[in-house]
Amino acid sequence: GHYYVHNHVKLDLKYHSRPGEYEGYRIVGFEVEPHSMTQATKNDLSEPSGIVAMCEEGAASPLFDLDMHSEIVYTYDVRWTESPMRWASRWDNYLKMSGGQIHWFS
Secondary structure, X not given: OOOEOOOEEEEEEEEEOOOOOOOOOEEEEEEEEEEOOOEEOOOOOOOOOOOEEOOOOOOOOOOOEHHHOOOOOOEEXXXXXXXXXXXXXXXXXXXXXXXXXXXXXX
16 A cells, blocks of 8 residues: 655644734634645755755645655645634634533643
8 A cells, every 4th residue: 555644734823913902913823734745856856955845836736655755855834814813712612612522732
């Protein structure tokens, strides 16, 4: 069988701003979306680092196959999304769940 690696993640950081109440921004949530992306190796490129991840937005990238590579490059994208959610309300979705569905983190 073949083995595939999630070697790329897309991070979507949700932030909120209230200029009349405080300076700056507050992170009120985030989403992580893992992907398995193909990568070109040093035999395929003239890059000094020798390895480049091939990530194309909106395109279906071939999966990263472990059998075809001896090294793995891990990459990430970061997107900042403004959110209407206030700092004080960021846990409301979790607190409204019934007891069996809550995952507590310390």
